[in-house]
Amino acid sequence: NPLGFEAIEAEWNGHDEVLRLYIDRVDLDEGVGMDDCVSCSKALDEIPLISGKVPGEYALEVSSPGVERPLRRAQDFDRYKGHEIFVQFSSPVEGRRKGHGTLVDIDMGTHSVQLEWGDRRGKGDILEFDLASLSKAYLVYSWK
Secondary structure, three states: OOOOEEEEEEEEEOOOOEEEEEEEEOOOOOOOOHHHHHHHHHHHHOOOOOOOOOOOOOEEEEEOOOOOOEOOOHHHHHHOOOOEEEEEEEEEEOOEEEEEEEEEEEEOOOOEEEEEEOOOOOOOOEEEEEHHHEEEEEEOOOOO
16 A cells, blocks of 8 residues: 555444554554554545445544554464464364464465464474464564
8 A cells, every 4th residue: 555554453342433443564664653543544534445334423543553463364474474473272273272482384375374382381392273273363572
Protein backbone atom coordinates (compact mmCIF):
# COMPACT_ATOMS: atom_id res chain seq x y z
CA ASN A 1 0.00 0.00 0.00
CA PRO A 2 1.16 3.59 -0.50
CA LEU A 3 1.69 4.27 3.23
CA GLY A 4 3.88 1.18 3.74
CA PHE A 5 1.62 -0.56 6.29
CA GLU A 6 -0.43 -3.72 6.30
CA ALA A 7 -3.44 -4.65 8.40
CA ILE A 8 -2.61 -7.67 10.52
CA GLU A 9 -5.75 -8.01 12.59
CA ALA A 10 -9.19 -6.46 13.00
CA GLU A 11 -11.19 -6.63 16.21
CA TRP A 12 -14.85 -5.67 16.64
CA ASN A 13 -16.22 -4.64 20.02
CA GLY A 14 -19.96 -4.50 19.48
CA HIS A 15 -20.65 -3.31 23.03
CA ASP A 16 -18.64 -0.11 22.60
CA GLU A 17 -19.10 -0.09 18.79
CA VAL A 18 -15.36 0.13 18.17
CA LEU A 19 -13.57 -1.38 15.21
CA ARG A 20 -9.89 -1.77 16.12
CA LEU A 21 -7.41 -2.29 13.30
CA TYR A 22 -3.87 -3.43 14.10
CA ILE A 23 -1.23 -2.39 11.56
CA ASP A 24 2.42 -3.21 11.01
CA ARG A 25 5.11 -1.88 8.71
CA VAL A 26 5.64 -3.82 5.51
CA ASP A 27 9.43 -3.28 5.61
CA LEU A 28 9.89 -3.89 9.38
CA ASP A 29 12.74 -1.37 9.60
CA GLU A 30 11.11 0.23 12.62
CA GLY A 31 8.01 -0.10 14.74
CA VAL A 32 4.63 1.54 14.36
CA GLY A 33 4.31 4.87 16.16
CA MET A 34 1.43 7.16 17.10
CA ASP A 35 1.93 9.32 13.99
CA ASP A 36 1.69 6.19 11.83
CA CYS A 37 -1.62 5.22 13.44
CA VAL A 38 -2.99 8.72 12.91
CA SER A 39 -1.97 8.82 9.23
CA CYS A 40 -3.50 5.38 8.59
CA SER A 41 -6.68 6.36 10.39
CA LYS A 42 -7.01 9.52 8.28
CA ALA A 43 -6.36 7.57 5.07
CA LEU A 44 -9.03 5.00 6.01
CA ASP A 45 -11.54 7.77 6.81
CA GLU A 46 -11.22 8.98 3.21
CA ILE A 47 -12.04 5.55 1.75
CA PRO A 48 -15.49 4.03 2.23
CA LEU A 49 -13.69 0.73 2.83
CA ILE A 50 -15.79 -0.48 5.72
CA SER A 51 -19.03 1.26 4.79
CA GLY A 52 -21.86 -1.26 4.74
CA LYS A 53 -19.79 -4.00 6.43
CA VAL A 54 -20.27 -2.72 9.98
CA PRO A 55 -23.85 -1.92 11.05
CA GLY A 56 -24.62 1.57 12.36
CA GLU A 57 -22.19 4.07 13.79
CA TYR A 58 -18.79 2.96 15.04
CA ALA A 59 -15.43 4.37 16.07
CA LEU A 60 -12.33 3.30 14.17
CA GLU A 61 -9.15 2.82 16.20
CA VAL A 62 -5.85 2.12 14.45
CA SER A 63 -3.21 0.61 16.69
CA SER A 64 0.23 -0.96 16.75
CA PRO A 65 0.23 -4.70 17.43
CA GLY A 66 2.69 -4.08 20.26
CA VAL A 67 5.97 -5.81 21.01
CA GLU A 68 4.28 -9.19 21.40
CA ARG A 69 2.73 -9.08 17.94
CA PRO A 70 0.19 -11.80 17.08
CA LEU A 71 1.19 -14.27 14.37
CA ARG A 72 -1.71 -15.37 12.18
CA ARG A 73 -0.69 -15.98 8.57
CA ALA A 74 2.04 -18.13 7.07
CA GLN A 75 3.78 -14.91 5.97
CA ASP A 76 3.96 -13.79 9.63
CA PHE A 77 5.77 -16.99 10.59
CA ASP A 78 8.09 -16.72 7.59
CA ARG A 79 8.92 -13.12 8.47
CA TYR A 80 9.85 -13.87 12.09
CA LYS A 81 12.06 -16.96 11.67
CA GLY A 82 14.73 -16.99 14.38
CA HIS A 83 12.53 -15.10 16.88
CA GLU A 84 11.10 -16.48 20.11
CA ILE A 85 7.36 -17.12 19.92
CA PHE A 86 4.57 -18.43 22.16
CA VAL A 87 2.14 -21.00 20.76
CA GLN A 88 -1.11 -22.47 22.06
CA PHE A 89 -2.73 -25.41 20.28
CA SER A 90 -6.44 -26.17 19.80
CA SER A 91 -5.73 -29.72 20.93
CA PRO A 92 -2.46 -31.23 22.17
CA VAL A 93 0.40 -31.70 19.70
CA GLU A 94 2.82 -34.40 20.85
CA GLY A 95 1.33 -34.04 24.35
CA ARG A 96 1.79 -30.26 24.48
CA ARG A 97 -0.96 -27.66 24.73
CA LYS A 98 1.18 -24.51 24.83
CA GLY A 99 4.70 -23.21 25.27
CA HIS A 100 7.41 -21.12 23.69
CA GLY A 101 10.53 -21.54 21.65
CA THR A 102 12.51 -20.31 18.68
CA LEU A 103 10.73 -20.27 15.33
CA VAL A 104 13.03 -22.34 13.11
CA ASP A 105 11.16 -22.56 9.80
CA ILE A 106 7.84 -22.77 7.97
CA ASP A 107 7.12 -24.65 4.78
CA MET A 108 5.13 -22.10 2.80
CA GLY A 109 3.53 -24.87 0.71
CA THR A 110 2.22 -27.10 3.50
CA HIS A 111 2.17 -24.51 6.34
CA SER A 112 4.16 -26.90 8.51
CA VAL A 113 6.03 -25.00 11.25
CA GLN A 114 9.20 -26.07 13.05
CA LEU A 115 9.74 -24.72 16.55
CA GLU A 116 12.78 -25.36 18.74
CA TRP A 117 11.04 -25.90 22.05
CA GLY A 118 12.25 -23.63 24.86
CA ASP A 119 10.63 -24.94 28.05
CA ARG A 120 12.16 -27.20 30.72
CA ARG A 121 10.39 -30.32 29.45
CA GLY A 122 11.85 -30.29 25.99
CA LYS A 123 14.46 -27.56 25.64
CA GLY A 124 16.15 -27.96 22.29
CA ASP A 125 13.58 -30.44 20.90
CA ILE A 126 12.16 -29.59 17.48
CA LEU A 127 8.36 -29.66 17.43
CA GLU A 128 6.68 -29.73 14.03
CA PHE A 129 3.03 -28.72 13.65
CA ASP A 130 0.56 -27.29 11.15
CA LEU A 131 -0.65 -23.70 11.38
CA ALA A 132 -4.21 -25.03 11.47
CA SER A 133 -3.50 -26.66 14.87
CA LEU A 134 -2.90 -23.27 16.54
CA SER A 135 -5.44 -21.34 18.57
CA LYS A 136 -2.95 -18.56 19.39
CA ALA A 137 0.60 -17.51 18.52
CA TYR A 138 2.59 -14.35 19.17
CA LEU A 139 6.12 -12.99 19.41
CA VAL A 140 7.75 -13.09 22.85
CA TYR A 141 9.54 -9.85 23.67
CA SER A 142 12.83 -10.13 25.54
CA TRP A 143 12.87 -7.56 28.36
CA LYS A 144 16.65 -7.96 28.88
